[in-house]
Every structure is written in C-alpha cells, then in structure tokens.
Amino acid sequence: MKLLFDRRLVLVLRIALGVVFILAALPKLADPYGFARSISHYHLVPEAAERVLALVLPPLELLVGIGLILGVLDLGASVLAFGLLLVFTTAIAVAVGRGLDISCGCFDTDGGTKVGAMKLVENAMMIGAAYLVMMGDRSLASIRAWRERTGR
Amino acid sequence: MTGFRQGLILVTLATVVGFAANVAREKPLPLRGSLDPPAPPEPGSDLPAASADEALAAWENGAFFLDVREPGAFDTRRVAGSYSVPPAEFEDRYFEVVSDFGPELPLVVYGAAADSFVVRRTAARLMDLGHSDVLAVTSGLESLLDAGLAPDSGDPQETP
Numbered sequence: 001m002k003l004l005f006d007r008r009l010v011l012v013l014r015i016a017l018g019v020v021f022i023l024a025a026l027p028k029l030a031d032p033y034g035f036a037r038s039i040s041h042y043h044l045v046p047e048a049a050e051r052v053l054a055l056v057l058p059p060l061e062l063l064v065g066i067g068l069i070l071g072v073l074d075l076g077a078s079v080l081a082f083g084l085l086l087v088f089t090t091a092i093a094v095a096v097g098r099g100l101d102i103s104c105g106c107f108d109t110d111g112g113t114k115v116g117a118m119k120l121v122e123n124a125m126m127i128g129a130a131y132l133v134m135m136g137d138r139s140l141a142s143i144r145a146w147r148e149r150t151g152r
Numbered sequence: 153m154t155g156f157r158q159g160l161i162l163v164t165l166a167t168v169v170g171f172a173a174n175v176a177r178e179k180p181l182p183l184r185g186s187l188d189p190p191a192p193p194e195p196g197s198d199l200p201a202a203s204a205d206e207a208l209a210a211w212e213n214g215a216f217f218l219d220v221r222e223p224g225a226f227d228t229r230r231v232a233g234s235y236s237v238p239p240a241e242f243e244d245r246y247f248e249v250v251s252d253f254g255p256e257l258p259l260v261v262y263g264a265a266a267d268s269f270v271v272r273r274t275a276a277r278l279m280d281l282g283h284s285d286v287l288a289v290t291s292g293l294e295s296l297l298d299a300g301l302a303p304d305s306g307d308p309q310e311t312p
Contacts, residue, residue, distance in 0.1 A: 032174065032181040051183045055174050060166035067162065076158020083159075134155075 010136035013129040014068050017081055020126065021065030024107050028058035031109045038105025042091050060084070068133070071142025078138065082130040089123040096120065199272050199279075202287035204299035207260050210287055211301055215258035216250065218278075219293070220270045231262065231296055232304035239270055242277060255282040265292030 003009070028035040036054035039045070045053065060080070067077030092104055095115045103112045104119055113119055139145035146152075174180045181187075202210075211217065217234035219226050226236040237245040250259070261275045268290040275288035289296060297303050 029173075032177075033187050036181060036187055048183055051181055054181060055170035056163075056167050057170075059169040059173070060163060063162050063166050063169075073158040073162060075155040076160075076162050079155040080159045080162055 004132055005136045007137045007140045010133055010138060011140040013136075014071075014074070014078070014133045014138055017078075017126065017129055017133060018065040018068030021061045021068065021081060023065075025058045025061035025065060027108045028054075028105075029062065032058070034109025035105060038103065038109050041100070041102040041105070042095055043100075044091055044094065057084075071138060071144045071146075074138045074142060074144055075134075078130060078134040082127065082134045085123060085127045085130050089120060089127060092119055092123065199275050199286075199288050201268075201272075201290040202260070204289065204291055204295040204301075207262065207287060207289045207296055208299045208301055210258055210260050213258060215260045215285075215287070216253065217260045217262065218250070218274065220261060220263040220267055220274050221293070225264070227306065229293065229303060229305050231293065232302040234262075234304075237261075237274065239274065242274065246278075246281070250278075251281075255284060257283070258285040258287075259283055260287045260289060262289040262293060262296055265290075265294070267292070 032054050035058065036050055039050045039053055040047070061084070064077045064080050064084070067073045068081060088106070092115045095102060096117070100115065102115055103110075104115045106113060106119075207215075207217075211231075217231050218237045219230050219234045220237060220239060221230075222238050223236055226234075226238075230236075235245070235249050237250070250257075259275075259278055261271050261278070263271045271288050271290050275286045278286050
C-alpha cells in the first residue's frame with residue numbers, strides 16, 4: 001500500500017492525469033457544438049444543462065490538467081479529477097446499461113471511442129490513479145510545495 | 153475544506169472562461185434551440201406555383217411547355233406541343249430546344265402531380281439562366297389536360 005502512495009508514483013500519475021485532462025479538453029474547446037451533441041447523445045440532462053456543460057466542462061478539464069501538472073491548486077484539481085471521472089464513468093455505465101451505441105465524447109467530439117466495457121475499464125483505472133493523486137503526497141515537482149518551502 | 157475551496161475556485165474560473173469564450177466566438181453555442189443551422193431553402197421553393205388556368209392562358213399567348221417527367225411517361229401522355237426536359241438531361245435539352253428562343257420566351261414547366269420539387273427546381277434553373285417569364289405548374293399534367301390543354305402521345309416532336 002505504501003508503494004502505491006510513493007511520491008514518485010504519485011508524481012507520474014499526477015502528470016499523466018494532467019496530460020489526459022488537457023488532451024480531453026482541447027477538441028471540446030475547439031468544437032463546443034460537437035461536444036454539446038456528444039452530451040445530448042447520453043440523454044441524461046435537460047437541453048439547457050447540456051449546453052452549460054458543453055461550455056464549462058472543457059475549460060474545467062483544461063484547468064484541472066494544468067493544475068495537476070504544475071501543482072497549482074493541486075488538491076482541488078485532484079478532487080475534481082476524481083469527481084469528474086466518477087461522473088463520466090457513471091454516465092458511460094448508464095449508456096452501456098441502456099444499450100446506447102454512442103461515442104463517449106471523451107477525447108473528441110466527432111466519432112471516437114464508443115461507450116462499452118473497455119471504456120469502463122479504462123475509466124476505472126483512471127479513477128484509481130486520481131484517487132492515489134488525491135490522497136497521496138503531491139509535493140514532488142509542485143509549484144505549491146515549492147512556494148510553501150521558499151515562502152514565496 | 154481546502155480541496156473543496158480550491159475546487160470551487162477552479163469551477164468558478166472554468167464557468168467564467170467558458171461563458172466568456174462563448175460570447176467572444178463568431179458563432180456562440182446557443183443555450184437553447186437547435187444546434188443545426190436551418191436547412192437552406194430548396195431551389196425554387198420561393199417560386200409561386202401557377203394554376204392550370206394560368207398555364208392555359210400562357211399556352212394561348214404562345215408559351216413553351218416543358219415536361220420534367222421521364223421520357224417514357226412523356227411519350228405516353230403529355231401536353232401537345234410540349235418538350236421533354238427531364239432533370240438528368242436538363243442541360244442537353246435546354247441548349248437543344250430552349251436556349252435558341254431567347255430569355256423573353258414565356259415558359260411553363262410541368263410534371264406529374266408528385267413532381268412538385270422537380271418542377272420548381274427546373275423553373276429555378278431556367279430563371280437562373282436568365283428567363284424571366286417562367287411558370288411552375290405543380291398540380292400535374294392531368295390538371296392541365298382537365299383545364300383544356302390538348303393531350304398528345306407517341307413520338308415527341310423535335311421542333312416547335
């Protein structure tokens with residue numbers, strides 16, 4: 001268990017998650033219409049909420065990614081990463097349970113990976129990584145930790 | 153508590169950035185309504201449909217009748233003196249029989265009752281080619297014959 005919370009492993013997972021979040025955010029930022037359509041395919045929230053999510057989620061993913069990589073507001077970023085992944089995974093599980101044959105809208109807004117068991121496994125692994133980052137020591141290569149150390 | 157506060161800061165920042173970026177976009181995402189732009193109008197959809205009586209009056213004034221149905225249907229039954237201009241052969245037939253008469257020639261386009269779209273589209277193409285006096289009869293061949301236009305059948309005429 002101690003090995004899982006090793007600072008170096010947490011750093012690797014933190015950076016990896018940050019990159020994943022940034023890569024997920026960029027296509028959605030470029031195509032809010034496509035992302036709004038992707039959300040609507042899930043039939044989970046009302047139309048107005050779909051549009052708000054299409055506008056807010058991409059910059060949130062970007063900020064979370066940047067926060068994780070740089071170690072700025074990193075606790076909040078890791079809590080959000082964990083929470084967002086839980087929500088996304090639940091939405092995918094519901095879509096799979098309903099038998100929807102839709103693209104997940106995770107890393108692109110047009111086509112892309114379909115929802116399914118593999119996507120759930122992938123997300124479960126990311127949830128695990130986000131949990132370790134959230135609960136672990138994120139002070140390695142972190143701007144927040146550097147400021148705390150230097151008093152700046 | 154710190155995590156919650158930091159998360160709230162990030163969510164607030166993302167909300168502000170997301171909405172501000174949307175406002176600055178050339179084509180902002182609407183918060184309600186269709187995401188798809190309205191379909192462009194079909195060619196000729198704004199053309200008023202002419203009645204069979206108007207077509208009869210045009211015939212008496214020397215209008216040129218164009219039949220958009222397939223050649224087989226045209227050979228079987230048509231308005232006497234009309235010319236076959238099915239959409240697939242529009243350009244060939246236009247330059248063969250219509251263009252020589254100039255843009256002032258009154259034209260009447262008709263087809264079967266179900267050919268409304270093709271009739272309008274053909275009329276729109278003629279207007280695009282400079283014809284100003286074009287009537288689109290969407291009520292079909294039978295309505296023209298009922299109105300008193302003479303029927304014809306057999307091999308089509310080659311010249312007016």
